[in-house]
Amino acid sequence: MSQHLFDLETFFLLGNYQAAINCGSTLKFNSDDDRLYRDFLVYRSHIEQGDYALVMDDIGRDAPLPLVAVKVLAAYMQSEANHERVFTTLSTWIESGDLQKSSLTQLIVAIIYFKAMKYEDVLRVINDSPLLEGRALLVQLYLAINRIDYAQKELKFMQSKKDDAIPTQLASAWIHLHDRSKCEEAAEIYKDLINKYGNSVVLLNGLAVASMCLSQFERAEKILMDALLLDNKSITTRINLVVVSQQLDKTPIDKIKRDINQIVSVAPGHPWVVAINNASLDFDNAQKKFEKNQ
Numbered sequence: 294m295s296q297h298l299f300d301l302e303t304f305f306l307l308g309n310y311q312a313a314i315n316c317g318s319t320l321k322f323n324s325d326d327d328r329l330y331r332d333f334l335v336y337r338s339h340i341e342q343g344d345y346a347l348v349m350d351d352i353g354r355d356a357p358l359p360l361v362a363v364k365v366l367a368a369y370m371q372s373e374a375n376h377e378r379v380f381t382t383l384s385t386w387i388e389s390g391d392l393q394k395s396s397l398t399q400l401i402v403a404i405i406y407f408k409a410m411k412y413e414d415v416l417r418v419i420n421d422s423p424l425l426e427g428r429a430l431l432v433q434l435y436l437a438i439n440r441i442d443y444a445q446k447e448l449k450f451m452q453s454k455k456d457d458a459i460p461t462q463l464a465s466a467w468i469h470l471h472d473r474s475k476c477e478e479a480a481e482i483y484k485d486l487i488n489k490y491g492n493s494v495v496l497l498n499g500l501a502v503a504s505m506c507l508s509q510f511e512r513a514e515k516i517l518m519d520a521l522l523l524d525n526k527s528i529t530t531r532i533n534l535v536v537v538s539q540q541l542d543k544t545p546i547d548k549i550k551r552d553i554n555q556i557v558s559v560a561p562g563h564p565w566v567v568a569i570n571n572a573s574l575d576f577d578n579a580q581k582k583f584e585k586n587q
Contacts, residue, residue, distance in 0.1 A: 308495030
């Protein structure tokens with residue numbers, strides 16, 4: 294991989310999406326593979342910024358399959374009304390064997406399944422991924438289902454491939470955050486990455502979560518406000534700010550409720566929102582049973 298392509302990948306993985314787009318727009322390659330990976334990262338950066346229509350309009354039907362997969366991801370993110378069609382497309386690729394031809398396509402398909410919380414499908418698609426980003430997704434999956442032992446095993450594999458790679462470093466920090474005794478180590482990883490590459494929404498949110506884990510809520514709030522300056526539309530930042538506000542107990546409850554309602558309306562499929570809705574439903578059901586028994 295050329296240095297320029299490495300820089301583009303670094304911008305993307307750290308969440309510096311506008312920098313990735315700017316970098317990609319200046320890169321010219323003779324290699325088809327390099328051009329494909331450049332476009333793959335640039336279009337994914339547009340998706341992370343919410344520019345779904347741009348991606349769907351730019352990528353044609355005759356584009357390489359990894360880019361078509363990115364287009365399908367944009368459609369999935371754009372509207373819940375697209376989900377049935379998206380899953381039909383993914384099933385067709387799996388059944389035809391097309392998915393086995395490209396690790397980049399496998400990655401995008403796994404990301405869509407992960408967002409849909411279809412974890413068995415994620416494992417089926419990406420269990421033997423040669424990509425560190427794919428392995429990092431597996432770490433996220435195992436943590437999501439509380440199998441930290443599997444996550445640690447996956448991390449060891451990543452470390453054997455490239456210990457200092459960004460996906461490996463981030464995966465290590467995620468695992469540390471699931472062990473309160475190692476939250477300081479997670480914070481150090483994020484600090485080191487920030488010192489090396491500069492601030493990003495991804496790194497600042499990670500550092501903020503580590504600070505919360507250490508009960509440093511005022512520090513976490515300051516870090517999250519810095520993240521909000523970088524991207525005031527970041528759902529992750531807004532969710533973490535709600536959590537911090539509840540811990541600091543200095544934000545009016547009405548404002549917290551408004552913030553939660555805004556998050557729910559903008560990102561109804563976010564795992565945090567799904568968890569809140571499920572908890573609310575469980576409470577309502579329990580209340581009805583209680584009232585019925587009175």
